Amino acid sequence: MSRPTEIADVRRGRLALRSGVLIYAAVLVVLPLGALVQHGLVDGLAGLWRAATAPVAAQAILLTLWTATLMAVVNAFMGTLTAWALVRYEFTGRGLLSALVDLPFAIPTLVTGVMLVILLGPQSPLGGWLTALGVPVIFAPLAIVVALLFITVPFVVRAVEPVLLEQDPAEEEAARTLGAGTWTVFWRVLLPPLLPAILSGTIRSFARALGELGSVIVVSGNIPYRTLTAPIHIFGEIESGQPGGAAAVSVVLLALALLLAFAARGIERISGVHHA
Amino acid sequence: MKPPRLFAAVPPLVLCCAVLVAGCGEETHTDPTPSGPVRTLTLGAYTTPREAYGKAIIPAFQRHWREQTGEEVRFEESYLGSGAQARAIVGGFEADVAALSLEADVETIAKAGLIQRDWRAGPHQGMVTRSIVVIAVRAGNPKGIRDWEDLGKSGLEVLTPNVRTSGGAMWNVCALYGAALRGGTSASKGDSASAETLLGAVLKNVRIMDKGARESIVNFEKGVGDAAITYENEVLVGRQSGQTYEYQVPRATILIENPVAVVDANAEKHGNRDLADAFVAFLATPEAQRAFTTYGLRPVDETVATEVQDQFPAVQDLFTIRDLGGWPEAIRTLFAPDGVYERVMASLRAVP
Numbered sequence: 001m002s003r004p005t006e007i008a009d010v011r012r013g014r015l016a017l018r019s020g021v022l023i024y025a026a027v028l029v030v031l032p033l034g035a036l037v038q039h040g041l042v043d044g045l046a047g048l049w050r051a052a053t054a055p056v057a058a059q060a061i062l063l064t065l066w067t068a069t070l071m072a073v074v075n076a077f078m079g080t081l082t083a084w085a086l087v088r089y090e091f092t093g094r095g096l097l098s099a100l101v102d103l104p105f106a107i108p109t110l111v112t113g114v115m116l117v118i119l120l121g122p123q124s125p126l127g128g129w130l131t132a133l134g135v136p137v138i139f140a141p142l143a144i145v146v147a148l149l150f151i152t153v154p155f156v157v158r159a160v161e162p163v164l165l166e167q168d169p170a171e172e173e174a175a176r177t178l179g180a181g182t183w184t185v186f187w188r189v190l191l192p193p194l195l196p197a198i199l200s201g202t203i204r205s206f207a208r209a210l211g212e213l214g215s216v217i218v219v220s221g222n223i224p225y226r227t228l229t230a231p232i233h234i235f236g237e238i239e240s241g242q243p244g245g246a247a248a249v250s251v252v253l254l255a256l257a258l259l260l261a262f263a264a265r266g267i268e269r270i271s272g273v274h275h276a
Numbered sequence: 277m278k279p280p281r282l283f284a285a286v287p288p289l290v291l292c293c294a295v296l297v298a299g300c301g302e303e304t305h306t307d308p309t310p311s312g313p314v315r316t317l318t319l320g321a322y323t324t325p326r327e328a329y330g331k332a333i334i335p336a337f338q339r340h341w342r343e344q345t346g347e348e349v350r351f352e353e354s355y356l357g358s359g360a361q362a363r364a365i366v367g368g369f370e371a372d373v374a375a376l377s378l379e380a381d382v383e384t385i386a387k388a389g390l391i392q393r394d395w396r397a398g399p400h401q402g403m404v405t406r407s408i409v410v411i412a413v414r415a416g417n418p419k420g421i422r423d424w425e426d427l428g429k430s431g432l433e434v435l436t437p438n439v440r441t442s443g444g445a446m447w448n449v450c451a452l453y454g455a456a457l458r459g460g461t462s463a464s465k466g467d468s469a470s471a472e473t474l475l476g477a478v479l480k481n482v483r484i485m486d487k488g489a490r491e492s493i494v495n496f497e498k499g500v501g502d503a504a505i506t507y508e509n510e511v512l513v514g515r516q517s518g519q520t521y522e523y524q525v526p527r528a529t530i531l532i533e534n535p536v537a538v539v540d541a542n543a544e545k546h547g548n549r550d551l552a553d554a555f556v557a558f559l560a561t562p563e564a565q566r567a568f569t570t571y572g573l574r575p576v577d578e579t580v581a582t583e584v585q586d587q588f589p590a591v592q593d594l595f596t597i598r599d600l601g602g603w604p605e606a607i608r609t610l611f612a613p614d615g616v617y618e619r620v621m622a623s624l625r626a627v628p
Contacts, residue, residue: 054613055622123499139484139500221484222438225625228485235487236440239359240611241384 033254040247051248059225060233061252067141067229068209071148076202079156080194086157087164104153112150113218116143120219139221144229147215152205159201163194196271200264207260210253314348317551318542320371322358322381323490324509325405325534325571329353329375332567337558341551349551357488358443365390365539372543372552375404375536378443380603382535395537403533404559406574408591409451410529412496412504412511415520419502423526424452425461427503428477435504436482437492439611444489448505449610449617451530452478454600460528460593468616476620496521507532508588512572528593533576 040048051057085091086098104112120127120138130137137143167190175189213231221227228236230249237246321329334351341349354371356364362381365371366388374391376382382402385391396402413421419432427434437445456474459465463474486492489506496504497519511523536556543552558564565575569584600606610616 055625056618059625117495117498121498121500217487222487223482223485224621236438239357239441239487240439241359 036247036250036254039243040251042244042247047244048248048251051245052252054245056224056228057230057233057245057249060228060230061249063141063144063228064210064230064253067144067148068206070145071152071209072202072206074145074149075152075156075205076198079153079201079205080160080198082153083157083160083164087161101154101157104151109147109151109212109214110218113147113215116147116150116215116219120146138219139227141220141227143219143221144216144227147219148209148212151212151215152208155205155208156198156201159197159204160194163197167193196267200267203260203264203267207257207264210257314350315548315551316350316352316546317373317548317555318352318354318371318546319373319375319555320354320356320361320365320369320539321375322361322377322534323355323488324377324507325375325568325573326353326355327513328568328571328573332570333559333564336563336567337555340558341554357441359384359441365542370542370545371539372546372548373536373555374539375534377532377534378446378603379533379535379597380607381443382537385537385539390539390541391537392540393538395535398556399560400576402535402537403576404536404564405534405568406576407507407509407532407534407572408525408529408574408594409447409505409532410508410511410523410525412493412506412514412521412523414502415522417522417524421503422524423461424455424478425474427452427481427505428474430481432481432503433483433501434478434481435484435486435492435496435501435506436479437489438485438487439617441487442489442492444492444507445485446606446611447507447530447532449475450597450600450606451526452505453610453616454530454595455526455528455593458528458593458595458599460526472616472620475616476623479620480624508574509572512587516572525589525591527591528595529591531594531596533596534573 043051052061082097082101086094086101117138118124120130120143122128122131122138127138135142137146171189172185175185180188211231212229213235216229217232217235220229220232222232224233230253234246234249234253237243237249319329319334330353334353338349338351341347354361354364354369358377358381361371361374362376362384365374365385374382374385379402382391382395386395411421411424411427413419419426421427421432426432436448439445439449453471453475455461456463456471457466457468461474463470484492484495484500486495489510493504493506493510493514495501496506497514506523508523508525511521514521536559538549538552538556540549543549560577562577562580565577565580566583569575569580569587574588575581575584597603597606601609608615612618
């Protein structure tokens with residue numbers, strides 16, 4: 001076989017691969033999304049707006065946003081710390097901790113909800129104690145945050161870990177040699193390269209939390225205006241035969257998720273970080 | 277039933293496996309029974325009567341059909357929430373027979389054109405079982421809850437599912453609101469404003485609205501809440517499995533009637549019309565009716581009802597959904613976006 005045909009073969013192969021992947025993504029992702037958006041627009045933009053801003057729906061979206069935000073803040077902090085501990089320290093149980101970090105992705109989220117109710121329900125010692133303290137966790141908004149925290153553990157940890165691994169200890173040593181204190185080293189040398197990874201991991205966990213149903217529906221209490229999140233509202237609309245209302249709120253969540261996905265991509269591109 | 281929550285996720289999994297196994301086993305299992313042909317009937321049901329069908333009624337029908345025709349019947353059973361089951365059937369799940377908790381769900385299937393005959397033509401207007409809405413309370417009734425208005429007392433915690441996801445929750449609201457409208461509570465008869473106030477007072481005490489009636493009673497079994505609005509049969513089945521809670525029958529409450537219908541289009545397609553009709557007819561026989569009662573459901577058959585009257589307390593003022601104008605009317609006035617329920621929930625939004 002002569003060289004030019006070989007090159008042509010390789011080109012054809014690449015082209016086939018690329019178009020194959022694009023078609024796959026289109027069929028798997030774009031088609032369902034398109035169907036949803038079209039469904040949400042059956043009553044036009046005004047209808048979508050009405051359904052998404054109905055008091056129950058708006059309150060549900062708001063609750064979803066603030067619980068996810070609270071979760072994201074805690075996650076950014078604790079996730080970074082966890083990654084730090086995993087990379088920087090040798091300690092017994094490190095392998096176990098690393099495995100534990102991935103566990104939440106492997107557990108069905110419904111089971112997560114069940115576990116939390118068993119652990120924090122009014123019949124459990126811990127739940128009883130919390131109630132006695134006047135901080136009921138389960139069947140209250142706090143339960144939503146706890147469930148979201150559990151299911152999103154891996155995001156920040158796994159985003160920050162590779163960046164920490166790549167960090168050159170020489171930079172830190174140089175800073176110290178030049179007389180920088182611990183805090184200065186942290187703020188000026190260690191943190192800046194981590195920030196993009198922390199941000200993108202946090203954004204991804206936030207986006208994931210927006211859509212969480214399985215665990216939240218078990219632990220939140222599902223009271224309209226109080227503990228009913230947007231995904232549960234969507235579920236209710238579908239169950240009660242109102243696909244239009246469901247699609248409207250879905251479109252809002254979808255738009256948010258898209259925005260966040262682009263934001264995470266943007267941050268990664270600017271900083272050259274690649275998500276694991 | 278002891279550690280129920282943990283296993284809430286198990287039945288769907290088991291069902292999937294069972295379906296897979298049943299599907300795989302089909303070819304191998306038809307051969308060793310040369311006595312007669314094997315036919316398959318698919319039952320799409322709601323979750324409540326699962327035990328009654330699986331443990332008692334289906335085996336009895338299989339015997340009955342074998343004696344009559346020599347044919348073996350293999351059942352494929354699917355159990356889901358009533359609304360979800362109806363949607364599954366409309367969406368293409370080829371059940372020959374639909375056993376659901378609400379008339380409205382059978383209507384959903386009929387409207388999709390899958391039920392062509394008048395499914396209410398049977399001896400009990402297409403209904404096979406009954407139950408009533410009751411108030412489950414803790415053993416010994418420590419909070420002294422006797423009737424609907426007691427559920428509105430401040431400081432109580434009441435369970436009832438979410439009306440958007442649970443047909444059972446709709447029955448509960450209809451029972452409470454209807455009882456108040458009929459003068460079955462302290463509200464005077466026909467006083468819709470007082471009825472709405474009572475509904476508000478009770479809903480204010482609800483901290484958890486589970487997605488289904490089953491989940492709600494499971495939470496109650498786990499120790500959540502002082503009282504749960506639920507079906508009588510849920511309480512009776514729970515007590516059979518060792519639960520200690522009791523129930524109070526309100527002075528006025530609603531009669532729940534559960535329909536069964538042959539899904540004509542599917543039965544026709546599978547050549548199962550005769551078999552499906554026979555199965556539905558079998559459900560009205562005293563044998564099947566008695567089996568339902570052992571799982572806490574009230575029978576539609578009069579003779580059996582007299583036999584078991586000691587098991588099921590009488591209700592002073594038992595009304596039906598027709599007294600609220602029928603389901604379409606009840607849904608319009610109670611559950612529509614501008615209906616009573618939404619209004620009451622909106623008025624409670626300030627409550628922390």
